Amino acid sequence: MKRAGFLRSSALLLTLAWSIAPSSAAAQGTVTFGGGASGEASPAGASGSSSASGGSAASTPERDLLAAGVLDTAGSVETDKEWLDRDRKMNEAATLTGGVGLLHTQHAQGGAVGQFRVGFTTEYFSAGFLCTNAFPCKDPKRSGANITNDTTDHIGGRLTLSMQVLKWLEPYLATSAYANSDAANRPALLQVLGDSILGAKAHGALGKVINLGGAFELALVNGTGAVGLAGGGTGAKFRALGTADLRGLENPVPVRFSINTTYVVDNSGSVVDDTEKARGTSITRIERFGLGINRVDHFDIALGAEVFAAQEKVRPFLEYNIALPVNRQNYLCRPGNPSGDQCLANQQIAPSSITLGGRFFPWKRGFNMLLALDIGVSGVSSFIEEVKPEAPWMLYLGAGWAFDTQDRPPVIKERVVEKAVAVRAPGRKIRGFVHEEAKTEGIAGAIVSWDNRPELTSLVTFPDGHFTTHELDEGAFAFGIKAEGYKPGQCTTTIVRAAQPNAAKPGRSGLTPWPPPAGLPPSQPQPAGGDVQLDCTLVALPRVGVIVGHIRDADTQAPIGNAAVKIIDGSRRADSGTADQNGAFRFQDVTPGDVDVTVDADGYLALTERVTVKVRQDNTADLLMKKRPKNANVTVGKGEIFIKQQIQFAIDSATILPESNGLLNEIADALVKNPRIKRIEVQGHTDNTGTPDHNKQLSEDRARAVTSWLAMHGVSGDRLTPVGYGQTKPLVPNVTGGNRAKNRRVQFIIADQDPAQDAPPSKANKK
Numbered sequence: 001m002k003r004a005g006f007l008r009s010s011a012l013l014l015t016l017a018w019s020i021a022p023s024s025a026a027a028q029g030t031v032t033f034g035g036g037a038s039g040e041a042s043p044a045g046a047s048g049s050s051s052a053s054g055g056s057a058a059s060t061p062e063r064d065l066l067a068a069g070v071l072d073t074a075g076s077v078e079t080d081k082e083w084l085d086r087d088r089k090m091n092e093a094a095t096l097t098g099g100v101g102l103l104h105t106q107h108a109q110g111g112a113v114g115q116f117r118v119g120f121t122t123e124y125f126s127a128g129f130l131c132t133n134a135f136p137c138k139d140p141k142r143s144g145a146n147i148t149n150d151t152t153d154h155i156g157g158r159l160t161l162s163m164q165v166l167k168w169l170e171p172y173l174a175t176s177a178y179a180n181s182d183a184a185n186r187p188a189l190l191q192v193l194g195d196s197i198l199g200a201k202a203h204g205a206l207g208k209v210i211n212l213g214g215a216f217e218l219a220l221v222n223g224t225g226a227v228g229l230a231g232g233g234t235g236a237k238f239r240a241l242g243t244a245d246l247r248g249l250e251n252p253v254p255v256r257f258s259i260n261t262t263y264v265v266d267n268s269g270s271v272v273d274d275t276e277k278a279r280g281t282s283i284t285r286i287e288r289f290g291l292g293i294n295r296v297d298h299f300d301i302a303l304g305a306e307v308f309a310a311q312e313k314v315r316p317f318l319e320y321n322i323a324l325p326v327n328r329q330n331y332l333c334r335p336g337n338p339s340g341d342q343c344l345a346n347q348q349i350a351p352s353s354i355t356l357g358g359r360f361f362p363w364k365r366g367f368n369m370l371l372a373l374d375i376g377v378s379g380v381s382s383f384i385e386e387v388k389p390e391a392p393w394m395l396y397l398g399a400g401w402a403f404d405t406q407d408r409p410p411v412i413k414e415r416v417v418e419k420a421v422a423v424r425a426p427g428r429k430i431r432g433f434v435h436e437e438a439k440t441e442g443i444a445g446a447i448v449s450w451d452n453r454p455e456l457t458s459l460v461t462f463p464d465g466h467f468t469t470h471e472l473d474e475g476a477f478a479f480g481i482k483a484e485g486y487k488p489g490q491c492t493t494t495i496v497r498a499a500q501p502n503a504a505k506p507g508r509s510g511l512t513p514w515p516p517p518a519g520l521p522p523s524q525p526q527p528a529g530g531d532v533q534l535d536c537t538l539v540a541l542p543r544v545g546v547i548v549g550h551i552r553d554a555d556t557q558a559p560i561g562n563a564a565v566k567i568i569d570g571s572r573r574a575d576s577g578t579a580d581q582n583g584a585f586r587f588q589d590v591t592p593g594d595v596d597v598t599v600d601a602d603g604y605l606a607l608t609e610r611v612t613v614k615v616r617q618d619n620t621a622d623l624l625m626k627k628r629p630k631n632a633n634v635t636v637g638k639g640e641i642f643i644k645q646q647i648q649f650a651i652d653s654a655t656i657l658p659e660s661n662g663l664l665n666e667i668a669d670a671l672v673k674n675p676r677i678k679r680i681e682v683q684g685h686t687d688n689t690g691t692p693d694h695n696k697q698l699s700e701d702r703a704r705a706v707t708s709w710l711a712m713h714g715v716s717g718d719r720l721t722p723v724g725y726g727q728t729k730p731l732v733p734n735v736t737g738g739n740r741a742k743n744r745r746v747q748f749i750i751a752d753q754d755p756a757q758d759a760p761p762s763k764a765n766k767k
Helices: 006-028 061-068 077-091 267-277 285-291 657-671 691-713 737-743
Strands: 115-127 152-163 169-182 189-205 210-220 235-245 255-264 297-307 314-324 354-359 367-378 393-404 432-435 447-450 466-468 476-484 488-496 531-539 544-555 564-568 574-578 585-592 593-600 607-613 617-627 634-636 642-645 677-685 720-726 747-755
Touching: 006 367, 152 285, 152 393, 169 285, 189 235, 189 285, 210 634, 267 285, 267 476, 267 585, 432 488, 447 677, 476 531, 488 585, 544 564, 544 593, 544 607, 564 585, 607 617, 607 657, 634 657, 642 657, 677 691, 691 747
Parallel strands: 432 531, 544 617, 677 720
Antiparallel strands: 115 152, 115 393, 152 169, 169 189, 189 210, 210 235, 235 255, 255 297, 297 314, 314 354, 354 367, 367 393, 432 466, 447 476, 476 488, 544 585, 564 574, 564 593, 593 607, 634 642, 642 747, 677 747
């Protein structure tokens, strides 16, 4: 029995690959496999130092740099960074179905635009697992007899092609062919030729580490006993992707983790409908495995981890895959079915496997080799009629190639041959130091541009804040300095060939003359030909942030205007203001870190939320306020804050249940709006169930839990004192369940308060 179409799919795949390469090459002029002619060149201009030799008075600084071999036509750090990234992405490989990833698990990442990948993978196993004592098979040679052992031989191959057409989009195509042989079945040879996958993956980065994406795949299934697609067997996969690439951390870790969740619309069972009708019975377990037939959909979960070693040329990985059956088709499995398998309705089996493998990059870029082993975990020895069995193991060997359709800009070097006989005096270098004003630590990564020499490439300071120019002719030089977190600055100096003092001009950020060499007085000129020392200072920008907030009704989403707003930062510094009519407010120059924002408006419960303020950013705070209930549950008395309901906790626990959040909001509101109450004793009480020591501890824990909740919602912690009394102060005797419920309570006793101010007399009382 076979399902055919491999030749047609393979031809389509190879034709598409051949058509992409020439068209892309025509757009670029040439196609360079492995990244371009200058892939080995080191970045120009990204270093803090350069030098020139030779030349004459007539040669330009740019010509000097070209002669020294340190300037190319690209001439930018950005170009080099882009190509370093392209080079790195050339060493990405595709999964068995296409799309950058491991063996089964796709990454929420891709290649660089214009790169495409071709891969071929073979798979093999030989084992006896489909006919056992628990699950015998019918003997094809003897009617009515069963066999309890068999040997299944499997060999197959997969061909994949993928291309990154946009920064976020990677379409791909895969086709497969495989054969299974098992003497315990008739026919003994089962072939699947030309099943194909058409897919596309969209992905993007949420930062330097986290990447998210999604993929859609169309499964094109060939029919049995004929050439061509079986339309009813066409399936689809809907996949969500997540990747954490720890190489993007400030201190990189060579590890990458990925997770895939996939819903598979599996209609492969329809391709054997005609065969089963002709036989008058369902296909066997061996045929279901050999032809890859599922009767139901499945929800797949794949977890993968990858480690980068030996300059990322060795990449071992580990995967876990599980397929959870979903009977969307309402397939009715008959107990005692001809295959002798169990049914999904009474036996929950989810095939799963663990994959151990690695990819290896023996050459510099683009080419990789794959070795991996699937180990079946479940679905190997127990079978259900709706799902194809899981192989006990599967060995994969493969190779892949990545090609870049873009050419790296070549490095053009030029050396000027001088005809003059006279020996040219050597130039002088400028050795600069960039640091913060009034500090001695250098600023790393500052960009140093040539303000009056635009033809020269900018420099970048080393980790210690220093930079060094190439040898320069005499003249004035002005440098613009930029660094993240600092105001732009400028440094200027003049180079002279004779032994003259080093003239220095103050810049916009200030210029402090560099100390002369040891033993020379400040007024003594430096020796001719010595390097010029330059000290550049930058002024740091304020390390503060901004809070931008909006206040709305939690139920209607309508803005709440003129609400009072107060913020308290981590150092307990406070600031206050009033929202405008649209409920908007803004606080500038806020100290970074966690800041408590409290809002109060007429008719609403006071609200406090915590906002994490980041430096030099607008930090958003969207606050939703609840209206004050018509029938208040909280009343402020002379010596106690009374509550009509009780705060609910989990049984024998200090965990506050969510249904008490509304009551706690009212309590917090009462304390915020009554600042004359200086201190509250939050009392925890229990009934007499359990030991006295346990009840004492439980009451203390519950009092502290309430105190912590209120402190996080705008009530100053120094106003709250938690105390646990256990079972020592019952309100009523603990003789009934209702009485014990009354004794399990939290009370708010006013321990210290300022006298209440008398309200002004009303007009009706004035004489």
